[in-house]
Amino acid sequence: MDQLLRTVHQPGPVDSRRPSGLGRFGEYGGRFVPESLVPACEEVERAFAEAWDDPLFRAELNHLLSVYVGRPTPLTPTARLSAELGVNLLLKREDLTHTGSHKINNVLGQALLARRMGKRRLIAETGAGQHGVATATAGALLGMATTVLMGEKDTERQQLNVFRMKMLGAEVIPVTSGSRTLKDACSEALRHWVTSVDDTYYCLGSAMGPHPYPWMVRQFQRVIGDEARVQCAADLVTGTPDYVVACVGGGSNAAGTFAGFVDTPARLIGVEAAGGAAISAGTTGVLHGFRSKVLQDEHGQISEAHSIAAGLDYPGVGPEHAYLADSGRATYVTVDDTEVLAATHRLARTEGILCALESAHAVAWVIRAAGDGTIPPGSTVMLTLSGRGDKDMATLMELS
Incomplete structure (x- = not known):
């Protein structure tokens, strides 16, 4: 184990399609x-x-993804919400897959x-x-x-x-x-x-x-980003969105989404839960068999994470996201539970889409960023809606 620790701590060249060495x-x-x-x-x-x-x-x-899962999932324009925000917001609809998520x-x-x-x-x-x-x-x-x-x-x-x-x-x-x-x-x-x-x-x-x-x-999930890239190329004058946004817990839907756009000029934005923001608030450590950014105290004891969304209630993040953050290729931001609830209601009432609370983190950041000018007016934003909100109705009924 000590030898493995020394080996894995040594940075190495990274192929965007495959990690180097022992999965680094x-x-x-x-x-x-x-x-x-x-x-x-x-x-x-x-x-x-x-x-x-x-x-x-x-x-x-690929056959099962087509005839069983229902791929490709659509890229849905949001006419009313886009008009309110002053941006062109497109949703990659993983909520429409069989079982309801990516x-x-x-x-x-x-x-x-x-x-x-x-x-x-x-x-x-x-x-x-x-x-x-x-x-x-x-x-x-x-x-x-x-x-x-x-x-x-x-x-x-x-x-x-x-x-x-x-x-x-x-x-x-x-x-x-x-x-x-x-x-x-x-x-x-x-x-x-x-x-x-x-x-x-x-x-x-x-x-x-x-x-x-x-x-x-990431390789199994990159179907999200690969599909979205083709769909954006067909639908947009520029062919590439200005921003590509996804929620991040462990980070699979974001990893799959980003894989399709990592070699384009699009800005990659991962949205963490404020109470589980391993990239924004964590330090380097080892958790569940991998080295990444984790929430921990000064003694290396793992801290508890919090999120209104059970799928983001995790004190670490996938290692590729930590690397993308350090390299500057992707930016990671946070939203809190209040913003998430508001975003869930707003998307439902403007577009008729009840999304998962995890996905609503990404929606919440776009609403905030469009409002404060972080996203310039007229920008095109492609957001992966990772899942539908059926599972969260009890929580929403309790808090709404």
Whole structure:
């Protein structure tokens, strides 16, 4: 482990499509796991690299994304809200996918990979429940047993998604340790994987965790950005939006979105929850098998994160985002719960779209930035709406 720490701390050249060395994005990333999990991570890395280069694997995944998920998702103009804000706001509609969020893109890829590896069972962590629902869905589709670890606090505020997972045949295990949220579900999922690596595949939900997960999840999610780039080229006079915006927790929908635009002049904006802003308020540390920006005290103890959105209630961020922030290629900002609630209502009442509270973080920042001139009038903004708001109705009813 000490040797691995020394190796991973050394910055190296970064290919925007693939991390260098042991999964490094600059000084971030790597593989910080117990020795018992190193072979499992290496097995996943080899299998993914082979599968991603296999036209038959990619063809099967693309077929399912089309006929099962409903891709490509539309790029929706927001006529009324755009007029109010003085900008041209376009929404990439991941909320319209089967299961209601971007999570299904990654999960189907990983589930197909697990089957290719001969695994019979999927385990997953979840916060807001959308990744858990997607994993349970893929498990049902492919005939694989599924177990989902979910913080007890999140099972209480996301009861609809817990019921959906059970309807799909998944076992849902509440995690009662720590803050009883996403952080603790991730920890428990890794422990669970240690005991069952022979027949079980860990389907990690965001662009974080030990290598190869940050890279692999981004590759499965880049369908968002790749589609959006083609759609923008067809719809816009310039072909490229001025701003590309997405919410960031662990960061998978943003990583996938940014991948399509990282080599364009578009400004990339990641929006964190004010109470879980690992890039804006964190320091470099190791969490859940990877090195990145995390919320921690002066002794290195991980701090609790807070967000009205369960999916952003995480004290770290994917290593590629930390690298993009350090390099200046992407900018990361924060919004608070009050702004998120207001943005949720405003989008609903101007455009008839009930988005997830996670997605509303990105909407909130665009509203603020257009209002204070950060986004100049007349700019084009492409925003990934990562999920729909059905799961958040109980929270909205309580707070509205």
